Amino acid sequence: MANRIELQKVSKTFGEVQALREVDFILGENEVVGLLGDNGAGKSTLIKIITGYYRPDEGEMYINGEKIEDLTVPKARELGIETVYQERALAELQSLWRNIFLGRELKNRAGLLKINQMKQETHRLMIQSMGFTSSAVSPDSAVGTFSGGEKQGVAIVRALYFDADIIILDEPTMGLSLKETRRLLDFVRGIKEAGKAAIFIDHNIFHVYSVADRVVVIDRGKVAGEFMTKDISLDDLMEKMYRVAETGVLE
């Protein structure tokens, strides 16, 4: 099977700032790729192009071997790309079920929402996948009342519920407790075991190293280098990261 995602010479400019320059990027069929890079290196821009939020100025994009033009967020989600955003992309005043179905609400032929069905599904997911057991939480509970880990759970379950093959996690461990972080890393390993692919972005190099098959280092809008995690020690990787941050080159 073809690569899940392939970017060729993708560039993106915001006004004066060139966020990405001729970036090549590949995500294999059953691979977890870690994206590393300092703040402002272009990681977020790269994933927002893959999720259809930004359009690249130049370059080509292939998803599951097919050339894609004019990708939009709904189209990307239809192609099986789901994202767990850094800010979790939750509407905090709204109920749990509205957040789970955000942007793809179920509706009947008359165009009316299937509210009961969405609540039922949410309730099932709460028990089976989110680990909510407290009776104080219901599909009607506002998400804003949840803890950081619970919110992350909502964002992840939302990504998985719709049968995504490509899961993008943008700084998913931010604000999580140790225990919650461990659960999250287990979850990323679970993606690989399920035969799917993931892009994992995190500041914490330990987290990335422990779950990624391959690490791509981005610096100042360019791919500075990539390594298979089995071929490089954590110490070497860290050493290289420092050097990139200071000089812009790996060697």
Next chain:
Amino acid sequence: MDQTGKGLTEEKAEQNYKEPFSLSRFARKNGTQLGIFAVFLALWALFIFAAPDTFLSANIYWAFMATIPFFAISAMPLTIAVIAGEIDLSFPSLMAMGMVAFILTYDATGMIWLAFIASLAMGLIGGLLNGAIVVYFGIPSLVATIGTQFFWRGMVLVLSEGSSGSLVYAKESLLHSLLVGKIGGALPAQFIWLVIIAIFCWVLLNRTRFGAHVYLIGDNAESAALMGVNTARTRILVFVLVGVISAFAGVVASMHVNFFWPSLGDGYLLRTLASVFLGGTSVFGGIGTIFGSFLGAFIIGAIEAATVAVGLTGFYTQLIYGLIIVLSVTMHAFLRRRME
């Protein structure tokens, strides 16, 4: 979406989740609506107590049903706009501009239905313009609609040359009896229209994707966009809704008096806004109900009659408006904090 549909039906048989009913949960979920309902009942009781002659006779209620819809109709779509985190201050001018389109079309063709359609189309254009300015130029709707409010009012004055006009020709028409006739000789048709529009807006808001997206955009527009909600289309549609329904309200208000004033709508701006906020819709967006605005409009409408009936002079009306609005909005803020 189909792939999810399949999985769902299978699961359905094995478990059927039912929300356990509890009074506290119900109160928490509907806090703002219960709050405004309590205010509504309390004020009503107070009015009956203070002026039994007025408030125990049916006449006052027929009068409310006749006059409150003029500003309450616009409050329905405006509630949707405020939930989406927007505001539209231009709707009073669009009420008048719709009537200008009505009169110009009638003068040119003599067809009253065409005139009616022209007024709604005018509202649509005004709404589209508001939406386009806000969405494509990124101008906050408060500022954008202050501008269009002056623009359309100016257009009304220029086109009408500042003069008012009789609509006596419409008096015998079917449109007239449909919009402002009296059903059974007593029930004003405009009240029925208010109820229809309220139900229509309620369904839009609570039972369609559009409504779901309105709540999401008002709550967190960035998240909504990241998750693939077409925020531009939804927001433009919100302004179109306000424009068209306000133009409709303008026709209703003018038909009622068989007269067009170039200042049509001017007095409604603050009452309509007050109805929406009184009803518990949050100025920060993401929260609000049609039911609340509906009750809010009747509270606002009743205060004026009540102050006079109670024996205070009309000078007290605004003072009491102010008191009740400030107290209610404070109550909503308090309830909301308790709910969290």
